[in-house]
Amino acid sequence: MYHTANPAPPKYFDEKYESGKTLSKQYRSLTTYSIQLQIEDDGKFLSVRRFPSSDAILDAGYTPPFDSAWELAKGIGGQAFLGMDPTIPPRMKAEATRYSPGEKSSLSQIVLPGADWQNRGIIPLDYSSIKVNPGEVILGHSLIKFRVGSEGDYISVVAMMAPAHMPWVWCEATVAYKDNNLILYAAGSAFPCHAFYVAGRQLARLDLSTNLSTLRDVFTRGLPAKIK
Amino acid sequence: MWGQPTLVVDSVNDQAPTAETNKSGKNVAEQPYSAPANGKGIIRAVLPLWPPE
Numbered sequence: 001m002y003h004t005a006n007p008a009p010p011k012y013f014d015e016k017y018e019s020g021k022t023l024s025k026q027y028r029s030l031t032t033y034s035i036q037l038q039i040e041d042d043g044k045f046l047s048v049r050r051f052p053s054s055d056a057i058l059d060a061g062y063t064p065p066f067d068s069a070w071e072l073a074k075g076i077g078g079q080a081f082l083g084m085d086p087t088i089p090p091r092m093k094a095e096a097t098r099y100s101p102g103e104k105s106s107l108s109q110i111v112l113p114g115a116d117w118q119n120r121g122i123i124p125l126d127y128s129s130i131k132v133n134p135g136e137v138i139l140g141h142s143l144i145k146f147r148v149g150s151e152g153d154y155i156s157v158v159a160m161m162a163p164a165h166m167p168w169v170w171c172e173a174t175v176a177y178k179d180n181n182l183i184l185y186a187a188g189s190a191f192p193c194h195a196f197y198v199a200g201r202q203l204a205r206l207d208l209s210t211n212l213s214t215l216r217d218v219f220t221r222g223l224p225a226k227i228k
Numbered sequence: 229m230w231g232q233p234t235l236v237v238d239s240v241n242d243q244a245p246t247a248e249t250n251k252s253g254k255n256v257a258e259q260p261y262s263a264p265a266n267g268k269g270i271i272r273a274v275l276p277l278w279p280p281e
Contacts, residue, residue, distance in 0.1 A: 130270055182277060184272070
């Protein structure tokens with residue numbers, strides 16, 4: 001977002017996930033899992049299993065510190081002037097100077113094969129927005145619904161007088177297999193950028209806009225209204 | 229072994245959505261999901277496991 005923007009997602013993501021260290025906390029949410037696939041010489045699907053001893057990760061990420069001390073000063077100064085909730089200035093300072101954990105909805109789930117080899121794919125969550133093509137075997141499905149953490153939400157509602165809670169964002173991906181191809185399906189709500197990786201390589205991105213000027217407008221003044 | 233059931237990996241450290249009240253004492257509504265990104269819809273990307281012959 002405007003004063004807490006993250007760097008662009010890397011082209012490769014092949015490190016082992018480690019809570020609090022991965023990507024130096026520079027992400028708003030992250031899901032990852034590992035599976036193992038057996039196929040015949042002609043590419044026909046044989047079996048799949050969850051990679052032994054691997055973890056399935058659903059991480060609601062972080063809001064980074066403000067990149068501008070002036071933004072923090074404006075916020076705290078404004079609150080002092082308005083004489084509102086006295087806990088707000090210290091809350092704002094804490095929020096603006098640390099990596100603040102995000103909040104994750106209980107709808108967030110990952111569906112994977114079991115630990116033993118199985119000769120069929122998995123059944124995705126009922127509320128999936130993704131439909132795969134006929135004949136493709138679904139190997140894994142992940143969906144995370146997340147937003148800024150409770151402190152950021154409190155500041156937004158109480159200090160900034162936002163009329164609603166901070167919005168949820170969702171990000172969904174399905175990995176399927178057919179005829180020697182891994183097939184990634186990916187979807188997500190409006191957000192600066194979603195990035196999707198298969199075998200450690202960025203295979204797709206979903207950007208709200210690739211124009212930085214447009215993004216800046218969106219996150220300072222909001223999305224333009226559509227007037228007919 | 230064949231045909232093991234699939235595994236739904238539940239999220240950990242789940243937190244229910246918060247419910248704050250603003251200064252006027254009015255309940256603050258939850259916002260619905262935001263819209264799909266720019267109408268781009270669902271991405272489908274293919275990664276061959278080895279180069280075709």
